[in-house]
Amino acid sequence: MASNAVIQNGGIPPLSDMIQAEFDFDKTSTIWKELLVLARQPGVCNLGQGCPDYNGHQVAREAAVQAMLDPDKSALNQYSMPAGLKSLQDAVCAYYNNVYGLREGQAKRAITPENVLITVGATEGLYNSMKALVGPGDEVILFNPGFPFYLPMIRLMGATPVFVELDGPDFAPDLEKFEKAITPKTRVLLLNSPHNPCGHCYTKEEIEGFARLALKYNLFVLSDEVYENTTFGDAKHLRLADEEGMFERTITLCSASKLFSLTGWRVGWALSTPELLKGLNVSHCMTSYCAPTPLQHGLAVALEAEDGTFEGIPKLVEGNAELLGSALREKGFGVTQPEGGHFLVADTSPLGLKGVECAKLMLANAKVSVVPGIIFYFADPNADETVDIDRPLLRFALCKRRDTIEEAVRRIRQMTFPPIPPPEIH
Ligand SMILES: Cc1ncc(COP(=O)(O)O)c(C=O)c1O
Missing domain, CATH: 3.40.640.10 (Type I PLP-dependent aspartate aminotransferase-like (Major domain))
Known part of the structure; x- marks a missing residue:
């Protein structure tokens, strides 16, 4: 395998088999990378990556x-x-x-x-x-x-x-x-x-x-x-x-x-x-x-x-979970109200939408960036079939300023379902 790969790479030796196997195996990172880039566009409310938009301690x-x-x-x-x-x-x-x-x-x-x-x-x-x-x-x-x-x-x-x-x-x-x-x-x-x-x-x-x-x-x-x-x-x-x-x-x-x-x-x-x-x-x-x-x-x-309150951040995140959870429920999502952590997941099937489809729609129509649940599902390396890209789940990051969540909620409330088809992301 090594000699073939050397010829194909124009004389440069191939990466290790273990790393190459990771490239070949990774089916979801393209979706994630596309959404990360789009989430950074001006005016987007970014509830995608679990990265605070407030100051650290x-x-x-x-x-x-x-x-x-x-x-x-x-x-x-x-x-x-x-x-x-x-x-x-x-x-x-x-x-x-x-x-x-x-x-x-x-x-x-x-x-x-x-x-x-x-x-x-x-x-x-x-x-x-x-x-x-x-x-x-x-x-x-x-x-x-x-x-x-x-x-x-x-x-x-x-x-x-x-x-x-x-x-x-x-x-x-x-x-x-x-x-x-x-x-x-x-x-x-x-x-x-x-x-x-x-x-x-x-x-x-x-x-x-x-x-x-x-x-x-x-x-x-x-x-x-x-x-x-x-x-x-x-x-x-x-x-x-x-x-x-x-x-x-x-x-x-x-x-x-x-x-x-x-x-x-x-x-x-x-x-x-x-x-x-x-x-x-x-x-x-x-x-x-x-x-x-x-x-x-x-x-x-x-x-x-530290007295255990961490400058009020856990309380902020809890309040964000309540606000976002009730707005999504009003809109018809199936919401799993989190007991802790920095995220909330919502089921998109009551809206007749798949996760990736719904994430693209929210970005295009409301400028709210979220992550499709498929990113968090591991594919079985022993299974032949490709990843079930259609999982009807979205993840929303809660570690955001209150005004970010309020703005996202305002935009989500204005969205209309069933959807206007979003443009393809390529
Ligand atoms: C469950 C879980 N474990 C580990 C990490 C990585 O944490 P760190 O930034 O300390 O490397 C994350 C980051 O999002 C996480 O969600």
Whole structure:
């Protein structure tokens, strides 16, 4: 295969088989890229990407700027230890041991700095945790739909994804289906709560069920909890690692992108035992060595000062979910009211529309950009058929200023259904 490819590429060697396989496999990224470009056009209300349009945490930004400019803090502009700046590790511990436990109304297991590894966002934490835990021949169980990066990460390890479908309208996990997916090759359960895109928060019963299965079948868990501070109404964020016997087999991934609305800083952390973090640290050192030091400092200062309210952002997101949810219901969408996280999903089938069709229509007729649900559905690599592009689901980002959501709602209310056909996007 290599010699043919060399000739075809005019003498340039081909990319690795693993990367080439990702290009060939990826069926949805073209839709996503097209919509991202269109969403940036002037006058568009962008509820597409989960990227805040408000300022990130003020205390963190001020402290980071100071660290960058203060001649007495020049060391804060150099490498930190790979596991993280000690002040941030300490602040993470203080936050989880004190503020977080109080907010969620439960006694939590105390963590120490050896349980904290600072990563370049949760993305890097997830990738390198995966690297530490699985390889060719291993199976990873994950829910479908989910955060799109999970699948390429598993595939890049040479491991096999096994999907368990989440059913609407609540998209809660079915533990029986989940157990049936476990085989002797299963190594990792990949969980996410609050969930992107569906907004479900695991209940105590579900958390206990996952823990029971992980212990029964001797599995690791990667628990993606990046939206941990954003739960609505009576929903609470529950940590799987707090269950008896689970801390030892769980890596919990957290993110300053979401906690502090600083998606461009690329800082997150992994919480686990020193043994599991040692594994993660091997490839963490080889991919990034450490997260940006002055930004780690800024986050340490902000986290020390944090009382759990995060400058009111979780409350803003909750209010946005209520406003948008009721406007979409009025318009005839089937709305899954989220229990947490930064997104709301809506079923377009009551309007007689498919997801991609409806997303294009909203962009063309109301200048509101949203993401078709298909982007969050993983295609089974073993299935021959192409992706079911017709899924009637849309995802709306809620991490937006109140006036952005109000404007989007105003435009959506003015839309008429059944649709005026939109122009083709090419
Ligand atoms: C569920 C989930 N996990 C992980 C990430 C990545 O977070 P980070 O920006 O910290 O890399 C995202 C980002 O949107 C996400 O939605």
